[in-house]
Structure formats: structure tokens, C-alpha cells
């Protein structure tokens with residue numbers, strides 16, 4: 001495909017190309033020289049952009065059904081990856097909470113007294129890897145255990161407290177390997193019977209969210225291609241419909257950029273329209289799901305609200321959809337212009 | 344202005360539409376191109392516009408081998424040539440005014456200058472009163488005159504016309520030829536393909552005769 005020099009350059013540079021050094025047919029004598037100042041070229045360029053922008057919008061409005069169907073197809077292709085991305089985004093928050101809840105529990109020997117337990121807790125707090133500690137004495141542990149089970153009278157019948165005192169340790173880095181190493185060292189300290197950490201399920205959740213991220217990325221790429229195809233096909237038909245016009249303007253000296261411009265604006269309008277529709281669908285959808293999700297979360301005693309796009313998310317969605325529309329149009333027009341030769 | 348050097352043109356590898364063409368047209372000259380149907384008149388004009396490329400030889404316009412023009416330079420080359428097409432090449436979905444304005448729109452003229460020049464061109468071909476009409480509402484001859492107005496609206500240095508009077512009555516044909524002569528008088532190089540032997544004989548300009556793609560006559564040059 002041949003590139004026109006004015007394309008994606010400043011009009012100023014395009015204006016310089018207006019007077020190519022080669023093959024300048026000399027103006028006939030007596031004719032007034034048409035000297036165009038760069039400023040005038042800027043204005044002409046802006047004028048044509050404005051004209052084509054409005055013209056392609058008008059063409060879309062004149063075929064409302066077709067335009068809306070194209071935009072809907074784009075919107076549907078955008079909604080699925082966006083919704084997945086939002087869900088993952090909220091999963092990231094859960095991730096952060098998981099990190100905060102990554103703790104080790106050091107169970108102390110039965111023989112350790114409460115005073116000794118306090119000293120052990122201080123010693124543990126002094127470790128460089130440890131962020132904070134929290135002591136659960138044997139009595140406190142029993143109390144919590146009974147509350148959790150709701151079986152106070154049954155356990156009352158046990159003689160003595162079978163539970164050891166424990167220190168819950170929050171590490172500075174919730175890194176599985178470092179926590180493992182820390183646990184290994186703490187096991188050798190006197191007064192500590194056992195150190196437990198349960199990382200397997202955290203790891204599993206991490207893998208799951210990584211999987212989700214990759215699936216979303218793959219889907220976004222696939223559906224992005226879908227948008228390109230939808231726009232590309234629509235623009236291909238538009239180019240075919242205006243074939244005669246393209247031939248004629250090429251005959252009388254229109255550049256590729258000039259011919260391409262109205263179609264690129266059509267692509268931009270399709271993309272923007274599709275993006276707005278997708279935004280509307282996402283907003284409607286999350287409004288529709290909000291009540292049952294909140295009720296479900298409440299029944300688990302949790303507080304969870306559906307994520308929403310927010311300002312930046314909305315802007316990202318619209319910019320992406322507009323760019324996709326533009327790109328789809330660009331590919332379609334470039335491919336088909338090469339096949340149109342004036343007769 | 345226009346030099347053909349041993350130019351030949353084959354279509355589809357075998358058929359020779361033009362062969363061994365050698366001639367020189369000076370700047371500001373007015374030349375008629377004549378010959379039977381299928382002689383190669385349109386093909387010759389299309390070579391000058393670089394809508395076709397010669398299979399042999401060179402075509403020079405203003406001293407430049409136009410075969411060497413990069414495709415990105417073509418639009419700017421074509422803007423300097425006004426062309427009246429044998430089949431008009433009008434756009435049927437826009438008014439006469441906007442058809443004639445097209446070359447100016449492409450060049451980015453302001454709407455005010457465009458309107459002024461379009462009306463002047465339409466006035467020259469006697470169609471100013473039809474500026475709002477669509478081409479479909481015009482007769483064949485009127486459409487042809489719209490094509491002529493579009494070719495001259497840009498005040499080109501080189502004017503090519505392929506059968507510009509094919510659909511016109513004798514009176515109108517003479518008027519249109521006089522219009523081309525006016526352009527010739529202010530220095531435009533004009534080349535007109537025409538069947539109308541009686542009319543072009545009366546005008547006393549150079550005549551190139553084509554027959555089966557060969558130059559068989561070159562008369563009346565200065």
C-alpha cells in the first residue's frame with residue numbers, strides 16, 4: 001500500500017508537499033499564481049476534517065437501524081471483557097486482604113506461664129521479619145473456642161484447659177518462602193512447641209486470580225479483534241457503496257488521506273457509539289445485579305459491593321472503543337483503496 | 344510541454360492499442376486529436392494523465408518522465424491537469440454546484456473562493472441557473488458541460504478533453520470550442536480528442552490523426 005505523504009503528518013508538512021519538486025506543470029503565463037500560505041493550508045485541513053466529521057455523522061444518522069446494529073455488535077463485544085476485568089479488579093482487593101491475613105501462629109509449651117508468655121511475645125516482636133504480634137493466653141483461647149462452638153457447658157466438664165497459649169505473628173513480607181524460613185527458625189526457640197502456617201490455600205487463590213487475569217486478557221484480545229472485524233466489514237461496505245465517488249475524486253487529484261478521511265470518521269463514530277452503549281449496558285447490568293449480590297454477601301456476614309467503572313474506567317472504555325473503531329476503519333479502507341483504480 | 348518518445352501501449356499483453364508514437368506539443372499550444380472509434384484517442388489521453396503507463400517509450404510532461412512519479416505525487420500532478428472525460432464522471436448524488444466544486448474542495452479552497460470560481464465556471468458553460476440541480480435532471484449535453492466546467496474551474500495549466508462536444512448540437516459545440524480557444528489564448532495548453540472533423544477543420548489548429556494506434560497525420564502545426 002502506498003503511503004501518502006500528508007497522511008498522519010501535520011498539515012504544514014502536507015502543505016509543503018502541495019508543491020512537489022518533480023513534475024511541476026508550469027502555470028500558464030498571465031494566470032495569477034495561486035500562492036497558498038501554510039496558515040491557509042492549516043485552515044483548509046481543519047475545514048475538511050470538520051466537514052468530514054459532520055458528514056460521516058450525518059450518514060450514520062441517515063441509516064439509524066444499520067448504525068445502531070453495528071454499534072450494538074461492538075458494545076456486546078466490549079461488555080464481556082470489561083465485566084470480567086471489573087470482577088478481577090475487585091478480586092485484587094480481596095487479594096490485598098489475603099496478604100494482610102497471612103499470619104503464623106506459634107503455640108507455646110503447656111508449661112509456659114502467662115508472664116513467660118509475655119516475654120516470649122516480646123522476643124518474637126523483636127525479630128526483624130515480624131511486623132506485629134498478638135498474644136492469646138490459654139484462658140482467652142478457651143473462651144474464644146467456646147464462643148465459636150457455642151458449647152460452653154460441655155467444655156466446662158473438661159478438667160483443666162487443654163489449649164496452649166499462642167502468639168499470632170504478622171510478618172512484614174507476606175512472602176511464602178520467607179514465612180516458611182521464619183517458621184523454621186521460631187520452632188527452635190525455647191518455650192515454643194509448634195509453629196503453624198497455612199499457605200496452600202493462599203497460593204491456590206493466587207493461581208486462580210492469575211488464571212482469571214490471563215483468561216480476561218485473551219478474551220479482551222479476541223473480542224477486540226471482533227470489534228475490528230465488525231467495523232472493518234461495515235466500512236468495507238461503505239467503501240464499496242461509494243466506489244464511484246472514490247474513483248472520481250482520485251481522477252481529479254484527491255490524496256489517499258483525503259479519500260480515507262470520511263471513512264476514518266465513520267469508524268470513530270461507530271467505536272464511540274459502541275463504547276457508549278457498552279458503558280450503558282455495564283451500568284444497567286451492575287444496577288440489576290447489585291441488590292441480590294449485596295443480599296448474598298450479607299447472608300455470609302460480609303460486606304461486598306459490585307465494582308463500578310468509575311471515571312477512569314469509563315474514559316478508558318470509551319478511548320479504547322474509539323481507537324478500535326478508527327483502527328478497523330483504517331485497515332478496511334487501506335485494503336480496499338488499493339483495489340480501486342479509476343477507469 | 345508534452346513529449347511522446349516511441350510510446351507503445353499494449354492491453355492484456357497482446358493487443359497493441361498504441362504503437363510508435365512520437366510527437367511534441369509545445370506549451371500553450373492547442374491540438375486536436377482525431378481518428379476512428381477505437382483508434383486510441385482515449386488511451387493516449389489516459390497516458391498523459393498517468394491513468395495508464397506506457398508499455399514502451401516515455402511520456403514527458405513539463406520535462407519530467409511521468410512514469411517515474413511516485414504514487415504519492417500523483418494527486419498533485421493530476422491537480423494541475425483539467426480533464427473532460429468521455430463519460431463525464433459526474434457524481435450523481437450531489438448537485439451541479441458541488442460537482443464543479445470538487446477539484447477546489449480537494450485543494451482546500453475556502454468556501455467563499457470556491458463559490459466564486461464555481462459560479463464563474465458554470466457561467467462560462469451557460470449553466471449558472473442550474474447550479475442546484477442534480478446531474479440526473481440534466482440532458483446529456485448539459486451533463487457534458489458540467490464536466491467541462493469542472494475541468495476548467497481549477498484554471499489548469501493543461502486541459503485535456505475527450506469528445507467534449509459528443510452530445511452537443513452544432514451551435515453549442517462551436518460555443519464550447521470557443522471556450523477552449525479562450526483558455527488557449529491565455530496560455531493554457533489544450534488537447535482535444537474529437538470526431539467532429541468539420542468543426543475542427545474550421546478552427547485552424549494543429550491536428551494529430553490516429554489510426555489503429557499509429558500516428559498517421561500531424562497537420563497545421565506552427
Ligand SMILES: Nc1ncnc2c1ncn2[C@@H]1O[C@H](COP(=O)(O)OP(=O)(O)OP(=O)(O)O)[C@@H](O)[C@H]1O
Pocket residue numbers: 354355360378379380381382383384385386387429
Ligand atoms: N482497459 C482496456 N483494456 C483492454 N483494451 C482496451 C482498454 N482500453 C481501451 N482498450 C482498447 O484499445 C483500443 C483503443 O481504445 P480507445 O478507448 O483509446 O479508443 P478511442 O479512439 O478513444 O475510441 P472512441 O472514439 O470510440 O472513444 C480499443 O480497441 C479498445 O478496445
Ligand SMILES: [Mg+2]
Pocket residue numbers: 384385386429505
Ligand atoms: Mg475514446
